[in-house]
Amino acid sequence: MRGNLETIVGAMFAGKTSELLKRILWAKHQNKKIIVIKPSIDNRYSSQKIITHNDLSHECFAMINWKETLEHFSFKKDNTDVVFLDEIQFMDTNETLSNIEKILNEGIDVVCAGLDQDSRGRPWETSSMVLGLSDKILKIYGFCNVCGMEATKTYRKTEGGDRTQVGAANIYEPRCLKHWEPR
Numbered sequence: 001m002r003g004n005l006e007t008i009v010g011a012m013f014a015g016k017t018s019e020l021l022k023r024i025l026w027a028k029h030q031n032k033k034i035i036v037i038k039p040s041i042d043n044r045y046s047s048q049k050i051i052t053h054n055d056l057s058h059e060c061f062a063m064i065n066w067k068e069t070l071e072h073f074s075f076k077k078d079n080t081d082v083v084f085l086d087e088i089q090f091m092d093t094n095e096t097l098s099n100i101e102k103i104l105n106e107g108i109d110v111v112c113a114g115l116d117q118d119s120r121g122r123p124w125e126t127s128s129m130v131l132g133l134s135d136k137i138l139k140i141y142g143f144c145n146v147c148g149m150e151a152t153k154t155y156r157k158t159e160g161g162d163r164t165q166v167g168a169a170n171i172y173e174p175r176c177l178k179h180w181e182p183r
């Protein structure tokens with residue numbers, strides 16, 4: 001049977017990594033064989049762990065690209081039950097799509113987490129495509145830093161900079177539509 005693909009998306013500080021971690025801990029509790037991967041670009045806290053903003057963590061493989069990742073893991077049903085991918089917006093779109101498809105066809109479940117939009121409000125390509133492939137989608141929300149209402153957007157506190165700029169609370173914060181502007 002084909003594996004199940006679940007994707008968790010939202011703005012920064014919505015709690016995506018916490019949701020992913022909950023599923024990781026549940027899978028471990030069930031003695032499932034798991035692989036946890038995040039792109040090595042995300043080194044804001046640690047290159048070997050996925051870490052939530054409230055400091056919960058789990059070891060992970062820091063991905064440079066899919067080619068190198070496939071040299072480390074064979075992704076076969078007899079050695080893997082679930083693959084967890086964090087920060088999918090930073091992974092190559094086409095390679096991520098085709099490798100998730102291969103993993104699912106092995107009968108392995110995949111759980112992804114990532115940003116759906118950048119701070120300019122534009123969809124991230126890889127997240128968008130993975131959402132389109134997903135069997136199950138969870139969109140989660142943060143709280144606007146100005147008014148405390150539901151936040152669907154990531155607001156960049158400083159102007160300019162690269163789209164893939166990785167940063168925590170010093171650069172970005174969650175905002176509602178009323179208090180957000182693209183920058």
Ligand SMILES: [Zn+2]
Nearest residue numbers: 144147176179
């Ligand atoms: Zn607001």
